[in-house]
Amino acid sequence: MDKFQEMRAFAAVVDSGSFVKAAQALETSKTAVSRLVGELEERLGVRLLHRTTRRLSLTEEGEVFLERCKELLEGLEAAEAEITAHAGEAIGLLRANVPVSFGMAYLAALWPAFMQLHPKVALEISLSERVVDLVEEGYDLAVRIAQLPSSSLVSRKLASTRLVLCASPEYLARRGTPTHPAELSAHEVLAYNLLATGDQWQFDGPNGPVTVKVSPRMRTNSGVTCCAAARQGRGLVLQPTFLVGEDLLSGALVEVLPEYRSIELGVYVVYPSRKHLSPKVRAAIDFLAEAFRQPAWPA
Template identity: 65%
Template sequence: MDRFQEMRVFAAVVDAGSFVGAADALGLSKAAVSRIVSELEARLGVRLLHRTTRRLSLTAEGEVFVVRCRDVLASVEEAEAEITERSGDAVGLLKVSAPFSFGVLRLGPLWGGFLAAHPRIELEITLSDRFVDLVDEGFDLAVRIARLQDSSLVSRRVSSTRMVLCASPRYLKAHGKPKHPSELASHAVLAYSLLAAGDTWEFEGPDGTVPVKVHPRMRTNNGDTCRAVALSHEGIVLQPAFIVDEDLRAGTLVELLPQYRAPDLGVYAMYPSRKHLLPKVRVLVDYLAAALQRDAPAARAR
């Protein structure tokens, strides 16, 4: 048996937590996966996995061996990446994670042009507002909107988005229009629960930085839901311009306190830290940077 294949299968079983999951990931039968692991254990003369009817767990020897397996597999992947990079061919499956609303509103119209320009690349796009683990979940690249903290990932800022404080005219008529950020503490607030700042919103204005502790009437992990409830006249939202700009233009939402600005958020393309960047990832990062910068003036003008 090919030792590299044994390592690959064993690591896949550990990652998936089952023989069935590993078989699905590798395109093998469950029987084949089980046989390869058993033959590996027999060759090494040790048990690597505890098997029960409900779950698999690593033995002490298995914990040591899987680390070595991953090191070997990563080295092979890096060697292949270096050769592929030298050839310059952008080819293969490209797995991308992106925030839901931004993925629909801003990235959705861009994918067709990317596929047309790179016919040998296949895209698998997952939209989710949670911060995925690129390495553990097998993503090549993630688009994230944030004030970026320290990270083990490599990142490139490809654009930015303005944060807009706004509410419907009907809500403002009923509850009054705040004249200073501090007044937000007494208003109904519809909060995005994944905002890094939590319930303390910060604004920069004539009197410097103003932090405000808000008391959300509703929290949700989706910006479009915040927008929808704001359009139902139930509160004030702080949302990226790409979510609310159409409503601002139509007058169904009104910007508040324009002299006080929440910090802009960067739009980042992030990928695992590697010595050699795969061509398929590099061309996507370059494409997103060019396309989003091209669209930025129009977005800011809205």
């Protein structure tokens, strides 16, 4: 039995002076109120009320317990009132996990705007390339860049990106421009070591899928580091358009083998469940969806 129901019944009996009036106040039967009070006394192992045919009175233990009951019931009512008052309002701590490169390049500048829109939300933003366990580690949401998000999570797609093979003009002038993915095995490669396919780089060309094994000159878990080395002529990279888009537009990097397209990826916001989604999480999801409605990088 709900302890709060027992306490409500007990307090109502004392306040009204009878089981009948308490039942009317609680919109239940006299029998139900009597049972709740009896179960409360049995559970506590003390008598809370003196009962006579004419009146009810509190025992010494009843007086002490009534004071505590009212404190707890008032606290519960205040909590319920506060939650009701904030229904639909984004409030509280929002914990988010985001990829390092994407988080620094595109999300860092967005969080201040979110804070301005939702002044009662505090942010805790964790940047990591590790795929965290949202439930186990207590995150409200995460941004992930993948072909498909985890089936155990709820996701909303924010944008699309694709991996682009590129290099600096200086590197291509020095080492030559590949004409087929098979030639990549003879080139210097700067590899992102968290790529799902590892050293097996995949492409879809005019004659169908092509997979080539590369031998990286450098490996790193940072796409930004790969791109920086590529701009300095150190090798070929396979990086997403959200990282290399500006370099391609400026000419710092040149797309190689454009007729061979590589993996298409989605940028997703993921969260544990649609059930009882809090206003702060809903606000963050909607904010990110609007922010990436027109991505800043080329398709």
